[in-house]
Amino acid sequence: MAAQYITDVHDVASSIPRGRVTTYGSIASFLTLGSARMVGWAMNKCLPGEEVPAHRVLNRKGELSGRNAFSTPTLMQERLEAEGVSVTDNKVDNFAELFWNPTELLE
Numbered sequence: 024m025a026a027q028y029i030t031d032v033h034d035v036a037s038s039i040p041r042g043r044v045t046t047y048g049s050i051a052s053f054l055t056l057g058s059a060r061m062v063g064w065a066m067n068k069c070l071p072g073e074e075v076p077a078h079r080v081l082n083r084k085g086e087l088s089g090r091n092a093f094s095t096p097t098l099m100q101e102r103l104e105a106e107g108v109s110v111t112d113n114k115v116d117n118f119a120e121l122f123w124n125p126t127e128l129l130e
Contacts, residue, residue, distance in 0.1 A: 032065035039079040042106045043123035046083050053125035078102035085118030
């Protein structure tokens with residue numbers, strides 16, 4: 024069961040379009056997991072070589088709260104900026120405009 028939940032989280036994260044972001048809570052709601060922390064735990068299980076864009080998953084305020092899980096604390100920001108996402112003080116600028124809702128997968 025746990026492996027399926029991690030796979031489901033990674034599948035949703037892999038669907039986030041380049042240059043867009045979502046939140047741990049949005050993924051949790053979409054998958055009916057009940058907790059944004061569960062999504063954070065699953066994102067922390069991304070293995071090297073997996074192409075899960077964990078850098079596109081933020082906290083509800085648009086902050087790069089998962090940045091310390093990356094190999095360097097600036098890598099999350101660097102990856103976002105490489106996609107054209109502006110970040111100031113560890114927070115995505117224009118967060119509301121760049122927000123991607125996982126329910127778009129159902130459309």
